Amino acid sequence: MQLVTVLANFLAFIIYMELIGFVLYKNPKALLNRLCALALVPFAIWSFGDTLFQGAPSPGSAMLWNNISSLGWCTFPITIFWFYLAFTRHEKLLKNRFFITICILLATFFIYQQWSGYFIIDCIKQPYGWSTAWAISVQSFVFSAYYLLFCIACIYLAFDFGRKTRSLREKKQARIFYITPIIALALGSMSDVVFPMLGISSFPPIAIIFILIWAGGLVYSITRYGLMTFTPTAVAEEILSTMADSLMLVGLDGKLISTNKMTCSMLGYTEDELKGMDFSSIADEIEISEIIKRGNVLSRELSYRTRRGEKVPVLFSASAVRDKEGEMVGIVITALDITERKKMEQELRESEEKYRALVDNALVGIGIHQDGKIVYANEALASMFGYSLEEGIGASIADMIHPDERDFVMKMAQRRQAGFDVPTTYEIQLLKKDGSSFHALISNALIKYNGRPATLITVADITDTKVRKELEQVNKELEAFSYSVSHDLRAPLRSIDGFSQALLEDYEDKLDEQGKDYLRRVRAATQRMSQLIDDLLNLSRISRTEMHYEEVNLTAIAKAIAAELQKTQPERQVEFVIGENIVARGDLHLLSIVLDNLLRNAWKFTSKHPHAKIEFGTIQQDGRLVYYVRDNGAGFDMNYANKLFTPFQRLHKSTEFEGTGIGLATVQRIIHRHGGSVWAEGEVEKGATFYFTLQS
Template identity: 40%
Template structure:
């Protein structure tokens, strides 16, 4: 069997440990003082009876040993030594002083009681059995005792019964005491847990808690309260209310403090400056009186809530509501709100004015009473859809206060709560009667305009046909005399050339050249007229390919004139392919002509991004021109060079400008004398996949 020294020599940590230690200490000293006095008395009165001192001396020694063990922290060892040692010392003392008739037998029940209190029921039972065994042993051998009773068994019986009853009584008392101790321990633990829980709640609740007595001194304050006023939970205890709040604030609430000490609950609001951030905080404060068992007020509790943020939020909410109301009251639309029972809960000024209802009369009234039974029946399906969670738009006719039927555009928006359920619906209404009338008038005017445009287009078509016929007739009529002039001039040169001198030949050549220029001019005028009148079919056009074809065509026409072409691939635009072909031919022809006198002529075509739009260009390194005359460049018959320098009619770039303008683009030139010229133009982006008539 293993012995646990801690269990053997130390009391278990129960609720009676302190009482047991005190009892053990008292018993130890009692067993030292009593035997000591007995020994002194024996030595003084009966010096010849030294045998009487053996038992008390043993008890004295054991009691001293027990106290030494207690001072060493071994309380249970001390209790065992004291209890069992005392019992052991009693045995020889009883035997030597008369056995069953010895007065020391009265100490046996006391030893049992001491064992039960200090060591428990098992040790009390053990000592009871040992005591009964001792008594029965003395009764069994009465002849060996100094004073043997006449009937040893009868003398032993009452002593054994007393020991047994003492053991039973001790067991009952110890068990009852242990039960009470366990109940006290359980209640103590529950009280400690509840106290700890309350302390945690008090320290963690978002409020300031204060407990004061009738003298207005602090008995408790949680950490938030103490910190707010610049204290700690320890050093605030005992402080007066005036010490905590300040004399002025304490005087201001004196009546409230007297009221709570008179048994009334008090609630009020105050502003207090925090010692933490130095700012003023708004507090909601409640005073509750504290009553004792007799009902007398012995103090009070104070609960303070910091509502600064709530007040700021409420103020912001009030301002927001005021702003929202200002907007809704003055917005140029009618706004209303109805609940699920079709009862109006809000209506702005324009709504009230339209339906001629006062502000107080519109709230809480059914919609049918405001807009009328017939109007409500027509709007009810839409309102129900909105209350089912759908945003609904519709138009309705409502009669205004002046009796006129007005067209109203209505937007019904469901109002959902935090849980997603529809609580009601907002109605946003606009009077679009004037707008509808204006739209009807615009449609009427557009229809009339379309008819006029159709008529004008038909007239222009007829006029264009007549103009085309006239141009053909003029061309034919003008070409006939020109052919005659040129033909007869040719015959004159062949038939009568020998008769003409040099001056005559010069005149004749000038006549023929003028006739030919006149013919070219007529052709160019007809081309300019054609590109102005012809219809357009927009499609995706590869300008790079058109530039390449124009360059190859011009190179074949003048094989002896070598020009370096640089054509950027992938330049696309949206436009009429025939007109854009004429455009590229004229630009390439123009660059070819004015770079023809350069030893190494160069012509380039490409595109650049300028100001967020794509600009195409044709650039040459020819003679260039002065930019002060650039505004004349795209005007028909305007030329910046003399005919003897560069031939031409002044129609080519004018044709380019007409084509670009018909496509909705811009055209301009950049040049300097002797440094070449760049013709730039813009066209719509190539975004059309198929043809589009224009």
């Protein structure tokens, strides 16, 4: 039994010496390699001392060899900590002489304590050799704290480094560096420290053998991940394995010799499957013979064929590999996957074609002038001035402006180009090719054209004075309507809202909950009416308002309106069927008004039916999404359907159903603003369905 223990320790000593030589052989000049070797030296001393300790003939000689072992087990926490500092890139500490001196003094102090008999106080003969008896003393506990502190620091450094690094290789290295010491130190501490302190002597002190697990982790990292092997070959392999381009080494016979990971990922093969494969089975748009003949091919676009037969567009380059005598021995091929670039180019072409079609077929004139000349014009602009497209390009912009306005407009254009804040949209008098003039509304925007400043112009012919007068009259009427709504309607609404709030605040103690609820409903109704007025005002100024497009949850809006309607008349038996997850893109407030009008209409016109049903949902019709609100109420005669959306037109008497007749007109204007259409179907006393669409 004793011989087994001696041989086990001696074998550990041989392994440690081999590891020291292996690490230094890999790269003797590197700091990390030297520190790793230094970290292994105490383990070698420890295992050597333990070999002779277990084979000692007497207690005295056993204690001597144990003291020699202490040169290893007292110093290894320091040397291994230095290695971990270097591995985790804290080398600056190792350049601090004070820090190094403190570490050496610590190790020396604990060696002195052992040799002075403060740690291990006796050697006990066992069947397997010798065991030790540790002193239960302050010095022993201080040594245990030193041992644990430095070992835990090593584990923490590795763990923290692995958490922060972005390199997958370094993460794997760090994981080995904190898992193996935990296992080794846990087992070693039990056999060499805990058991002796507890008086358990039946288990041999073989911590140095357990620590081989830790050392084995270092060896595995060295061989598996290239740790500390920072030779040109290792660096090259690392670069090739992680580069974003596909890389192949092809023989002169066209067979693949080697490939990197990106090639495997791109083509869907494993490295072993690609090895020996004929290059022509991957790329048939270029021959190896052509590359051999030319010596290199640079940045040619072609396609690779994947394992599944799919085509991958790549930017292909190849160059010959030559030996020292200049003879070609192979071909290095690189390829960049340009699938995304090709997709973007196609999307850009489609976008350009779409916008060119939009501009070329626009009803208004669109052009670009640069350096005082027209450099682009659509058909409408050329026709507006009486030119053909060919004549329009190169025409002087100044010659197209009426002499009465020419100087002023050209100076304003120069100031705009210089960055001054000048009007961009205004009325102007322009000249046609035949010398006749016309009034136009022109809009200007500074752009870059062929890399140089230019002005994009949009021109609308507004010569028709009758139309202009009609538009002016409509605008005046809209302004008058806006004024009326703003003042004549808002004032009473503010009064109602204000007095309701005053009642709630000043007479709160005199009102029961129902009274307070009524007042809150009054306030909510007036505020809702105020919002509706705001939306009507925006509609009345439709040419000047801005719509705010966003994704609108129509289901949520419909449910909220339905709940509000049921609160107003809880005694009614009305079944609401509202489709789930109905969303649309549009203006939230305006679409809320649409649903509010349609659902309130349905609620109103089903009021005389004891079992009313109101639905909101969608259907597919002619490849487009159609929204609908359906009820089983009073319905209407389809002969009068064309009057439904006319302002103030009603198909029922006011004594039957209340209302002003503006709601459906409002719905139609909002839907038209969204680029959609609205229509209705119904039958008297069998209900009505209102359909609407929105622009995709």
